Structures are given as structure tokens and as C-alpha cells.
Amino acid sequence: MAKRKQVGKRVEGWKAKSWYKVYGPEAFGKAHIGDTISADPSKVMGRVMQTTLGEISQDYSKQHIKMRFKVNNVAGDAAYTEFVGHEITRDYMRGLVKRKTSRIDTMILVPTKDNKKVRLTISCFTINRANISQAHAIRETITNVARGQAAEMSFDEFSKAVVSGDCAKEAFKMVKTIFPVRRVEIIKSKVETPVVMAF
Incomplete structure (x- = not known):
């Protein structure tokens, strides 16, 4: 029969842990985004926290942005x-x-002014069905707008523009001059982590 673990030791281990308040970056107002627990501060480093833009901005119409x-x-x-x-x-x-x-999707990697690389997935929703050449022109326009904006902004400025929809609005303005579109949305972004080579 397996020996039962002592409850006392488990309680002591729990008591040894501390709670940490987690805050978002300055670009998002250093908002409180949650709490995490650890016995060792170094183990808190690298943890990934998830929230919504609605929670951060207290605007619950933005709950769809994770x-x-x-x-x-x-x-x-x-x-x-x-x-x-x-x-x-x-x-x-x-x-x-x-x-x-x-629905025309564009996937691109763009470098910001301070050389951070962000992978974007941008979707354009048209009013009428687009043919292949029109879809190609839309993708090219969206790519040029996103690259141009990223090159002029710091990473903090660009990440805020991406999440707030400002970057998508700029793309929409340019795309609607070449084809009738309903909406442009940056549906996903991911910051690329530099690969460290081991020797």
C-alpha cells in the first residue's frame, strides 16, 4: 500500500510561496493584469500572462482581443x-x-524602428468577391502599409497601434482606394524571439 504524503509538509511548502502582482508594459498603461505565486522570484521571470484588451482598458467592447x-x-x-x-x-x-x-489573409514579418521583429496575420474582408489579381494587389498594399508603419515606430508604439486598430485603419484607407472593402483587421501578432546559438 502506498504511503500517504504528510499534509503538514504540503502546507509549509505553500506558506513559503509569495504572491506577485503582475503589471502590463508602459505602452498599455502599466495596468494590473493579474497575480502569480512562486517561492522563488527568479521562477516568475518568463511566465506568460493572458488577459483581454477589455480588461486592461475597462472597455468591454474590446473583450474579443486576447x-x-x-x-x-x-x-x-x-x-x-x-x-x-x-x-x-x-x-x-x-x-x-x-x-x-x-477574406484575404496576409502573413508578414515586420521589423520596428528599434529592430524588434513582429509576425502579423492581417485579414481583409471585401464587399464583393475579389479575383486573384485584386487579392494580390490588396496583399501588396497591406504589406507595404504595415512595413512602413513598423519602420517609423518603436516596438512599444507599434504594438499599441496594432492592438488598438490604428495600424489596421491605415491599411483600410489605402486598400479601399483599389477595391471595395468592408474591414481590415490584424487578427494575430507574435513577437519573434531572437534565436541564441549555442557553441
Whole structure:
């Protein structure tokens, strides 16, 4: 028969752990995004926290925007994070798709002014169905707008523009001059982590 673990030791281990308040980066107002527990502050580093833009901004019309932040600094009982990506919920995306229209996806890697690389998935929803050449022109326009904006902004500025929809609005303005479109959305972003080579 297996020996039962002593409950006392488990309680002592739990008591040895401390709670840390986790805050978003300055670009998102250093909002409190949650709490995490650990016995060792170094183990809090690198943890990824998820929340929504609605929770951060107290604007619940933005609950469909899921955001991810990674802890990169711990000071006392506070943990500070950096933005590592966002994604639009599937339910929200389903509501954007209409019959007899086109959804044109563009996937690109763009470097910011301070040389951070962000992978974007951008969807364009048209009013009428687009043919192959029109879809190609739309993708090219969206790519040029996203690259141009990223090159002019710091990573913090660009991540905020991506999540707030400002970057998508700029793309929409340019695309609608070449084809009737209903909406442009950056449905996903992911910050690319540099690969460290081991020797």
C-alpha cells in the first residue's frame, strides 16, 4: 500500500510561496493584469500572462482581443511584463465573414524602428468577391502599409497601434482606394524571439 504524503509538509511548502502582482508594459498603461505565486522570484521571470484588451482598458467592447504578456522584471512583490502577442477570438472572426465576399489573409514579418521583429496575420474582408489579381494587389498594399508603419515606430508604439486598430485603419484607407472593402483587421501578432546559438 502506498504511503500517504504528510499534509503538514504540503502546507509549509505553500506558506513559503509569495504572491506577485503582475503589471502590463508602459505602452498599455502599466495596468494590473493579474497575480502569480512562486517561492522563488527568479521562477516568475518568463511566465506568460493572458488577459483581454477589455480588461486592461475597462472597455468591454474590446473583450474579443486576447493579449499575452511575458514577465521580464521582478521588483519586490511586483512583476513587470513585455507584450508578446495578441489574437482576435474565433467568435468575433466568424461574425466578420459574409457570403459572396472574400477574406484575404496576409502573413508578414515586420521589423520596428528599434529592430524588434513582429509576425502579423492581417485579414481583409471585401464587399464583393475579389479575383486573384485584386487579392494580390490588396496583399501588396497591406504589406507595404504595415512595413512602413513598423519602420517609423518603436516596438512599444507599434504594438499599441496594432492592438488598438490604428495600424489596421491605415491599411483600410489605402486598400479601399483599389477595391471595395468592408474591414481590415490584424487578427494575430507574435513577437519573434531572437534565436541564441549555442557553441
